Amino acid sequence: MFDRDRQRPTLHQVVFESDTRIGRAFDLVIQSLIIVSLVSFSIETLPDLSPQTRRLLRYVEVGTVAIFTVEYVLRVIAARNKWGFIFSFFGIVDLVAIAPFYLATGLDLRAIRIFRLFRLFRAFKLFRYGRAIARAKATFHTVRDEIVLYVLASLFLIYLAAVGIYYFENRAQPDAFSDVFSSLWWAIVTLTTVGYGDVYPITLGGRLFTTVVLFIGLGVVAVPAGLVASALSRVLEAERRPEDH
């Protein structure tokens, strides 16, 4: 209510909060740099890059890591509970996002590239705030047991489908359905309805079996997503009409 009260924002407000103008600006700058760093990382994977481009990408790398390092130090300084921040989810993510740069310098290039995967976790920071995440968490908590059950049932069905199709197709297609493990790949691609078309049954028995598996499987594999949607809709409703609950 008393906006006039506002004075020079504290470091904590700038670094950890987003309700002052400078705090929002800080967040936007950091988030933009994360995206710049991710785009730069993606470009690095392109084959046949010119030496100039490689040099430019290296500058972007050094620059963004420098800024993220300063940001990390500021967060540790500003945190009310320093060790609490360092061992919190985002404290660890922030550190892991910059550590490979310093740690990998002595190693060969290939190793560095694999370490850089962790940099992606910076993107989690983009989702740090918001009531929508709280709702997503509440929803997930509500339906967790069901999701575990339907995922287990899906895994069971996928394994059963893989063993079944192995017996139907192995003799007709000894390469595509060479063992239960390659049949598992078929079962996953089929029951998720992705259907690449790299493996599919050609025998009458295999096709009848696939039909039965699909009719049962679609009613199991598709349930978790529908359940999350339905439960989320209830959570949204409950928030809008608090007097009913």
Next chain:
Amino acid sequence: MFDRDRQRPTLHQVVFESDTRIGRAFDLVIQSLIIVSLVSFSIETLPDLSPQTRRLLRYVEVGTVAIFTVEYVLRVIAARNKWGFIFSFFGIVDLVAIAPFYLATGLDLRAIRIFRLFRLFRAFKLFRYGRAIARAKATFHTVRDEIVLYVLASLFLIYLAAVGIYYFENRAQPDAFSDVFSSLWWAIVTLTTVGYGDVYPITLGGRLFTTVVLFIGLGVVAVPAGLVASALSRVLEAERRPEDH
């Protein structure tokens, strides 16, 4: 209540409303012409058209644009707030739908063809009326935050999947998974379950990774549609039982 009151309809009733007989007829004629114009546009793209067909299509083009121009002028004349109409969504769409015809005559053919894309927006007019659109808007408003969150989470997952599959498949399939950008195409085609079959993992690691990504991804990518459906169902319910809300 006083239907007897009805006299000769005003221009506004004819052009903007559909509760008089002539107003409905006007709408139907315009909407039919939009469809004629779209069909004609589609036929134009067919290769090896005879000169006679091309001439016929040109006549359809000139005819429909002429009628849409008259319609636009009538709408401006009939509008109670002329500038309000001109800068409204449909005012702009109506103008953009006819402008290319007049503007493009001096330019080369290729440019004209690209401008003609805007003609498609005429189809929006078909959806101008109806309570169903109001409900769709209300529903979208209700779940907007969640949709943004799940779309962001989907984008994050797609990027993570692309980087992961790049590391698993790049060496085995240097053409299909040449860089993170072609891996992104794979991730989008897979997580939407379209699964064209132009790119798919062949290594054991890549297939295991795909399985994990699909199990997590399907529960994220499919949520927005289910949420819209569920929320829409609530909005419909609320409309039918207004005393409860």
Next chain:
Amino acid sequence: MFDRDRQRPTLHQVVFESDTRIGRAFDLVIQSLIIVSLVSFSIETLPDLSPQTRRLLRYVEVGTVAIFTVEYVLRVIAARNKWGFIFSFFGIVDLVAIAPFYLATGLDLRAIRIFRLFRLFRAFKLFRYGRAIARAKATFHTVRDEIVLYVLASLFLIYLAAVGIYYFENRAQPDAFSDVFSSLWWAIVTLTTVGYGDVYPITLGGRLFTTVVLFIGLGVVAVPAGLVASALSRVLEAERRPEDH
């Protein structure tokens, strides 16, 4: 309450109702014969059938049509409102299911085969009874407006997607994306997530466009099914708790 009251069932009870023992038996026999007739029809399409098999299939055809003809005559006789039955949905379906057999004898074989398609409508009889159909109808009535809107929006999106991909892919793949009509096929196969893999974009622009179209499209095309499911769930709930409504 007074089961003892039951006497010899009337023709109407046998033919049109299923709450007497003989009425149920009549239904079961007819429904089994419909399935026999459909299986026989499917076998007829197999290439390289032996003359004996052809003769057997012909006997099944003549036999089932004879029984369905007797059934039709019995229904007309038993119907309380004869013309009402003849022009009811199932009256017409019953007649159309047998008429081709009598009408087609003078024509060539090809024509007969096409007429036989109508025989399939006999299967509708299998779904004649049940409260579940009443619920399905009530549900459909509830969401009809929304389904029309989302189907229209889907058609609009599909057309927009087809025109867009035509501009992106036509030059790179002049055969696959030769015109807006073949692009429409791509748009339908993609937005329904069937993804056969017969046509898919290969240009960077086309792939980016596909991504955007899929993100918007999946949230439109998948809504009607979810809406039917959600509304059906409400109808079921309302039936179980009638005091609330």
Next chain:
Amino acid sequence: MFDRDRQRPTLHQVVFESDTRIGRAFDLVIQSLIIVSLVSFSIETLPDLSPQTRRLLRYVEVGTVAIFTVEYVLRVIAARNKWGFIFSFFGIVDLVAIAPFYLATGLDLRAIRIFRLFRLFRAFKLFRYGRAIARAKATFHTVRDEIVLYVLASLFLIYLAAVGIYYFENRAQPDAFSDVFSSLWWAIVTLTTVGYGDVYPITLGGRLFTTVVLFIGLGVVAVPAGLVASALSRVLEAERRPEDH
């Protein structure tokens, strides 16, 4: 309430219940052995296994079957109603999971392999407990009629689609759409949106027909999964707010 009451657990508590420490341990050991046995079974299908591996897999087989046999005997001894357990679902599953090992020793290897399929049912034991299963059953009970109706409608649609596409595509693709049975395979793969790409229409008529079938079919085939999700969400809600029901 009286935890102190607990004394040495009875055999029934160890074998059939999981609320004592030793009962939980027993369950975990058995469940782990089932998974070991399934993994071992999958590895057996790999071509080109070394003799040493084959011998190791045989030891795993003998060992797990021995333990499962002891477990089965203990269950029969501990069961309060012995014949009730033996003829219960899990009693039969437990026996069928071990019987092939003893019965098949006199037969040839191929027969044994097919019998081993039943071993998979051991995995059902993993899902023996939990309220989530009770909810899944209650949900299924609620929507059983609708699922039967929509599955029947799906089967009807699939058959209709197969016959239709046969007439459109048979002449253009006499191999892919050779008869109604191969067309049925196309219909199943298409309406479940798997879309392998092994068969797809190429004629204009076939493509238009596919479009219509998909628009109707997706709104039927996808309903059961959505309905289960929606009803499950209601069951969860009802459990949390018992005073409302």
